[in-house]
Amino acid sequence: MNRLNLIEQVNAHDQLATSDFVRLLPKTELHLHLEGSLEPELMFKLAARNNVVLPYATIEEVKAAYDFHNLQSFLDIYYQCADVLRTEQDFFDLTWAYLLECQRDGIVHVEPFFDPQTHTERGIDIGIVIKGITRALAQAEQELGISSGLILCFLRHLSEEQAIECLQQAKPYLEHFIGVGLDSSELGHPPGKFTRVFAQARELGLRAVAHAGEEGPADYIVDALDILKVDRIDHGVRCVEDEDLMTRLVADQITLTVCPLSNTRLKVFSHMSEHNILQLLDQDVAVMVNADDPAFFGGYLMQNFDALIEHLDMTRLQAVKLALNSITGSFMSAEQQQSHIEKLLHIAKA
Secondary structure (H helix, E strand, C coil), X not given: CCHHHHHCCCCCCCXXXXXXXXXXXXXXXXXXXXXXXXXXXXXXXXXXXXXXXXXXXXXXXXXXXXXXCCHHHHHHHHHHHHHHCCCHHHHHHHHHHHHHHHHHHCEEEECCEECHHHHXXXXXXXXXXXXXXXXXXXXXXXXXXCEECCEEEEECCCCHHHHHHHHHHHHHHHHHCCEEEEECCCCCCCHHHHHHHHHHHHHCCCEEEEEECCCCCHHHHHHHHHCCCCXXXXXXXXXXXXXXXXXXXXXXXXXXEECHHHHHHCCCCCCHHHCCHHHHHHCCCCEEECCECHHHHCCCHHHHHHHHHHHHCCEHHHHHHXXXXXXXXXXXXXHHHHHHHHHHHHHHHC
C-alpha cells in the first residue's frame, strides 16, 4: 500500500498538534550529521581528553559564535569544532549522546550521516571513525530499541578524486554502512561533479542520497535524481521553483528530508513562519522533519516539530503525515516499516 493510500486511513480532523502528541508518534530521522550533534559541553570534555586547544574559553563563547549568516559561515565553525574528535571512544560518545536524544524524542529508527573526510584529512583512520559510531548504533538497537543504517557522506567542496579515495578507504567497512550522501558547500558544486563516485557506490550495492535545493537551485535536485540516481533528496525546499519537478516529486513520491530550524538559522527562510514544509506536505510532496546539525541550529527533532506547531499551526493530521513520510522514506525493510506504520495509525485514530 502506498503512502497516499495510507494517509486516507488517518482521521482527517484539523485539531492543532501538541508536543505530547507528536512525541508519541513513531518517527525516523534521515537527515542528521553526527558531527553536527556535538554539543559544546561534550566538545569541551573531548578537548580536555585529547589536549586540543579550542578557540573558545567558555561554553557561552561557543554558543555566541553560532550566529550564522549563511551555510559557509556555519561550515567554517563546524569543521573547527570537529577537531576534538580523535579516538574511537570520542566517536562512540558523540553518537551515543545523539541516540539518547532520539530516545527522548520518540525516534524509532535513524540513518545518520558522517563525514569521514573531515577526519581522515586530520590523520584519523577511517576505521576509528566507523567503529566508534557503529558500536554506539549497535548498543542503541539493543538497549534503546532504535534501529539504524549509517550513511557515508562526501564533502562536495573537495574534488571527486578525493571522494573516490574516501570510498576506497571505506571498502573494508562496507558492512557497516548502507549508503552514500553528498554534503557541505552546495553553491558552485553541482551534483554532476560526483557522477563517477556515485556510480561506483551503486555498483557496491549502496543506496544514495544528496543535499540539493537548499542554497543551490532546483536544477540541483533534478541533477541529483537524474545524474546521481539518488533515492531521496536532503533539504529540497527550492523544488517550488520548478513546476515540472514538483509534479515529478509527487508522482514518484520522492522523499525530501527537510530541516526547518536549520533552514531558518542559515537564512534559507528569514523566519519559521515563512517556511514551506507544510505547504509542500499539503501538496502531497513526501516531506519529513529532521534536525540536521542540532547542536548548532537550536534543537533536536522535537524542537523542529515544536517550531512548526508554534509558527505554522501544524495540525495533528499534518504531524501524522510527516511521521508517516519519515517511515516510508527510510531504508528500513518493508516488514520494519509496516510494524511502525501500524503503531502510527493506531495512535492517529485514537
